[in-house]
Amino acid sequence: MSVDLPTVKKIASLARIAMDDAEAAALLPELNNILGWVEQLGEVDVSGVEPMTAVIPNTLRLRDDVVDADPLTGGGVRDKILANAPEPQHGFFGVPKVIE
Amino acid sequence: MSDYRIQGETGEWEVVIGLEVHAQISTNAKLFSGASTEFGAEPNTQVSLVDAAMPGMLPVPNRECVRQAVRTGMALGANINKYSRFDRKNYFYADLPQGYQISQLYHPIVGEGQITVSLDDKDPDAPTKSIGVERIHIEQDAGKLMHDQHPTMSYVDLNRSGVALMEIVSKPDMASPAEAGAYVRKLRAILRYVGSCDGNMEQGSMRADVNVSVRKPGYELGTRTETKNVNSVRFVQAVIEQEAKRQVELIEGGGTVVQETRLYDPDRNETRSMRSKEDAHDYRYFPDPDLLPLELDDDFLAECRASLPELPDAKQARYESVLGLTPYNAATLIADADTARWFEALMAEGARIQGKDEKDVATASANWLLGELYGALNRLGLSLADSPVSPERGAELIALVADGTISGSIAKQVFEIMLETGDPAAKVVADKGLKQTSDTGAIEAVVAKVLADNADKVAQYKDGKEALFGFFVGQTMKAMQGKANPQVINEILKAKLA
Amino acid sequence: MTDLTDLTVTEIRDGVADGSFSAREVAEGFNAAVAAAKPLNAFIVETPEKALAAADAVDAKRAKSEPLGLMGGVPIGMKDLFCTEGVQSTAASHILEGFVPQYESTVSAKLWAAGAGMLGKLNMDQFAMGSSNETSFFGNVISPWRRNDGGNTDLAPGGSSGGSSTAVSARIAPAATGTDTGGSIRQPAAFTGICGIKPTYGRCSRWGVVAFASSLDQAGPMARTVQDCAIMLEAMAGFDPKDATSLDNPVPHWEGALSGDLKGKRIGIPREYRMEGIDPEIDKSWEAGKAWLRDAGAEIVDISLPHTKYALPAYYIIAPAEASSNLARYDGVRYGLRDLPEGAGLQDMYAATRAAGFGPEVKRRIMIGTYVLSAGFYDAYYTQAQKVRTLIARDFGRAWGECDLILAPTAPSAAFGLGEKSDDPIAMYLNDVFAVPASLAGLPAMSVPAGLNGQGLPLGLQIIGKPLDEQSVLDAGLAIEQRAGFEARPGKWW
Numbered sequence A: 001m002s003v004d005l006p007t008v009k010k011i012a013s014l015a016r017i018a019m020d021d022a023e024a025a026a027l028l029p030e031l032n033n034i035l036g037w038v039e040q041l042g043e044v045d046v047s048g049v050e051p052m053t054a055v056i057p058n059t060l061r062l063r064d065d066v067v068d069a070d071p072l073t074g075g076g077v078r079d080k081i082l083a084n085a086p087e088p089q090h091g092f093f094g095v096p097k098v099i100e
Numbered sequence B: 001m002s003d004y005r006i007q008g009e010t011g012e013w014e015v016v017i018g019l020e021v022h023a024q025i026s027t028n029a030k031l032f033s034g035a036s037t038e039f040g041a042e043p044n045t046q047v048s049l050v051d052a053a054m055p056g057m058l059p060v061p062n063r064e065c066v067r068q069a070v071r072t073g074m075a076l077g078a079n080i081n082k083y084s085r086f087d088r089k090n091y092f093y094a095d096l097p098q099g100y101q102i103s104q105l106y107h108p109i110v111g112e113g114q115i116t117v118s119l120d121d122k123d124p125d126a127p128t129k130s131i132g133v134e135r136i137h138i139e140q141d142a143g144k145l146m147h148d149q150h151p152t153m154s155y156v157d158l159n160r161s162g163v164a165l166m167e168i169v170s171k172p173d174m175a176s177p178a179e180a181g182a183y184v185r186k187l188r189a190i191l192r193y194v195g196s197c198d199g200n201m202e203q204g205s206m207r208a209d210v211n212v213s214v215r216k217p218g219y220e221l222g223t224r225t226e227t228k229n230v231n232s233v234r235f236v237q238a239v240i241e242q243e244a245k246r247q248v249e250l251i252e253g254g255g256t257v258v259q260e261t262r263l264y265d266p267d268r269n270e271t272r273s274m275r276s277k278e279d280a281h282d283y284r285y286f287p288d289p290d291l292l293p294l295e296l297d298d299d300f301l302a303e304c305r306a307s308l309p310e311l312p313d314a315k316q317a318r319y320e321s322v323l324g325l326t327p328y329n330a331a332t333l334i335a336d337a338d339t340a341r342w343f344e345a346l347m348a349e350g351a352r353i354q355g356k357d358e359k360d361v362a363t364a365s366a367n368w369l370l371g372e373l374y375g376a377l378n379r380l381g382l383s384l385a386d387s388p389v390s391p392e393r394g395a396e397l398i399a400l401v402a403d404g405t406i407s408g409s410i411a412k413q414v415f416e417i418m419l420e421t422g423d424p425a426a427k428v429v430a431d432k433g434l435k436q437t438s439d440t441g442a443i444e445a446v447v448a449k450v451l452a453d454n455a456d457k458v459a460q461y462k463d464g465k466e467a468l469f470g471f472f473v474g475q476t477m478k479a480m481q482g483k484a485n486p487q488v489i490n491e492i493l494k495a496k497l498a
Numbered sequence C: 001m002t003d004l005t006d007l008t009v010t011e012i013r014d015g016v017a018d019g020s021f022s023a024r025e026v027a028e029g030f031n032a033a034v035a036a037a038k039p040l041n042a043f044i045v046e047t048p049e050k051a052l053a054a055a056d057a058v059d060a061k062r063a064k065s066e067p068l069g070l071m072g073g074v075p076i077g078m079k080d081l082f083c084t085e086g087v088q089s090t091a092a093s094h095i096l097e098g099f100v101p102q103y104e105s106t107v108s109a110k111l112w113a114a115g116a117g118m119l120g121k122l123n124m125d126q127f128a129m130g131s132s133n134e135t136s137f138f139g140n141v142i143s144p145w146r147r148n149d150g151g152n153t154d155l156a157p158g159g160s161s162g163g164s165s166t167a168v169s170a171r172i173a174p175a176a177t178g179t180d181t182g183g184s185i186r187q188p189a190a191f192t193g194i195c196g197i198k199p200t201y202g203r204c205s206r207w208g209v210v211a212f213a214s215s216l217d218q219a220g221p222m223a224r225t226v227q228d229c230a231i232m233l234e235a236m237a238g239f240d241p242k243d244a245t246s247l248d249n250p251v252p253h254w255e256g257a258l259s260g261d262l263k264g265k266r267i268g269i270p271r272e273y274r275m276e277g278i279d280p281e282i283d284k285s286w287e288a289g290k291a292w293l294r295d296a297g298a299e300i301v302d303i304s305l306p307h308t309k310y311a312l313p314a315y316y317i318i319a320p321a322e323a324s325s326n327l328a329r330y331d332g333v334r335y336g337l338r339d340l341p342e343g344a345g346l347q348d349m350y351a352a353t354r355a356a357g358f359g360p361e362v363k364r365r366i367m368i369g370t371y372v373l374s375a376g377f378y379d380a381y382y383t384q385a386q387k388v389r390t391l392i393a394r395d396f397g398r399a400w401g402e403c404d405l406i407l408a409p410t411a412p413s414a415a416f417g418l419g420e421k422s423d424d425p426i427a428m429y430l431n432d433v434f435a436v437p438a439s440l441a442g443l444p445a446m447s448v449p450a451g452l453n454g455q456g457l458p459l460g461l462q463i464i465g466k467p468l469d470e471q472s473v474l475d476a477g478l479a480i481e482q483r484a485g486f487e488a489r490p491g492k493w494w
């Protein structure tokens, strides 16, 4: 499978990376090279093989339902949450107006 | 029940409805972080570094969320999947800090189940319908966007970001607004029984994505639209009506329905296309590599099952067959978990103080609750939870009637005083001297006077106008200020008039 | 007295503990070395005051005869992938320029708790994507090594932990943290003549480490000796309830159990790693490695890892797919760069911010990852790659029936010149051909210096072990170290 220019632009848009025609055109052969190369995986007979889920045998641990048990994963830290915000506004994150 | 039809210019149309209900799982902390889920806090105060998707933050699932989803699945008679996985649903939006929602697409925690609904709750004989539940999965809620605080900016509050939701997906088994309404109400009742969601639609703890399509009877399914985040039963029904009508008019006008996401505007009672989500259809779901597969062991499942309460359908059956309640009373009492709980406390206390079986006090308890208490609460504009009279106090009042201490009509007076003062029934009766008399001598004297004063009526009675018996009872009771035992009055009157 | 910056982690720790010198003297020495090494561009942020504060705390403890910790008095470099509280953390990307975390990664916090101090944040390939340190927004890192041809070609220090490898080999830090997703500790260690170990997936917490590919990312130490790596890994590893993939296993006392005696160990030589056109000097060092391990008492056996060839293409689907999603959070809303063109809406802001903030290699991988996950392609690419990954892990599982450890080259070549491979992504990716299989299988793997090639550049040998058997990996590394006699160091030209 190889991608064409409209596909590159569609992917860029899905990934939210602004890209003009020249940039997309430059990326096109690179992506096709890489995709062409990874396609050799298609040769591998994977019948009856499950996709990898846990690389080291381990099961999902669950957490107790306790609020703020660990300050690093608890709430009540608005100053820390907003400390790096480009546009903090009255305790909120400001973003350009969204029309729903 | 499914005879709902849209009358178009080209004939009748059927409506096909499926609902995706998002129910907030009742927990203290969020699905993947320790931040609180409390409603109504200051913006961004219940946000952890994890919920704000700071670089390097990782999710660790909350056991209680898993447990409540499993219990809910069990309550719907659904398959519980001992192996499930969390997947990422990728899209960009300001209320979604990670750039993906952690959800479950490929291996949800709960499989197929069902909900039986009655179209008419008021009619015990109304037909029932079984509506299929396709699946339940666990996922994160998004944050909230505020649009009206600033002329050129929207404000982002992440307090809800990461709160645990169950998405309960129905099969497209509903065919009318009424069925959809009954489904949502029944589902809400079950969630409240289980305790997995408070069902509070105004606060957004429960909201529905409404999938609607129309077709000519017997034809293939039409293209559906999905109206998002509808937050009341009434609106769910309105969306179906409006959307079905719109689709029929569109098709009959030569147009085609586009599969799209829509929004309901309650002020204008119409749905409209949500342009902002238009390009988000390629979600690139894949298993979340930060989370291993979720594997449930038998002990965990056994605890979930053992902790389930009696559910509405089973409760209704028991109320009718064991307690001997009428189907109407039974249906009314079980419709809401809190009412059933109140009733059962009232009945248990009644049985205890009267030394009887529950079934022997059930009917009197139900009648008093649904009659006297509901009437009073209605009048006072109170809910059962705010009742000034507790189940214990109610049971004492009912017991005083049962043992003949007071009559039913005195009980009404006593109850009114209890509502005001909060005093126990026995105290009211003693203070006001309302104790009923069964003193045969005293009653005989009054009866004799009543009969003497109404000799003409006695004559008419003896001529066959037997309806006058009630008049003599009434007069006697009146003369005794309602405190005579009606049974004793009856016996004496019968003897004297014989 | 010897120059303190020539000392190893072990020597510094012991010297501070026995009072041969103070932790402050050590920190001052390395701070000066860092300040004098600007031409290497190894650091994005220098934090001499942090190094001094940690040193003073250790000296104060010593004065009170309190325990100094596993790394007491050792200043280290911190790869800029680790979030450090109050100190800018960027993953070498413009999109995180100016980002000051309000939290400390678990691994860095453990190191500070063990008495280590921070010299600064080390440069790296942007978001750990790269094998030559040429993708950093903050400029290339220059290897301290030079070819012996008398020229002054700038060489790649390897990547993505190129700032780490440079700092350690140039002796401006005795040790540094690295992270390894598909070879990012081992390959730069090999390129610069130092040691580095990637532990079993799950040994080191990923909490607070900027994610590249979650199912592969593992932190590990980079230092000049095997013993130093053992010490530092002990300080870094351990269960973390904040990371759902963290292993709840006790941390062994690796340093204490270190032994170069390999009697009874079988070392597997995977025949599929003997690739067509392999550099004869790499082959020679591999042969030397076998001889050393045999000399240490081990038995050498031939093994087969049949799906080796597919590891790299599988990796270049899985890692970009995970990255495309992990990097979605860099959107200009909550932290980092925001590019808001005049009149732009939210979605335009995302696209502009990400276009301006991500470098070309990061964009390339996000594009690949987005594509392989997109509707209609997911199964053909992603699911297929994860199935191949299962087969690769199974290959190793079978091999453990025949051997206890695997010996292989770390990289297919010695360090190359900056710019030599940057036009050809696939040629660059092939650098990790020997490193990636162990990453896909989550196995512990280490690179140790094996000698110099004809150009006077270091070559590394890689030891891969069974899950959780870091001890055997370190032991074999020690056996090689004891026999390779690697004493070479880059001449100071900066």
Ligand SMILES: [Mg+2]
Pocket (backbone or CB within 6 Å): B020, B209
């Ligand atoms: Mg939906």
Ligand SMILES: [Zn+2]
Pocket (backbone or CB within 6 Å): B022, B139, B167
């Ligand atoms: Zn949902």
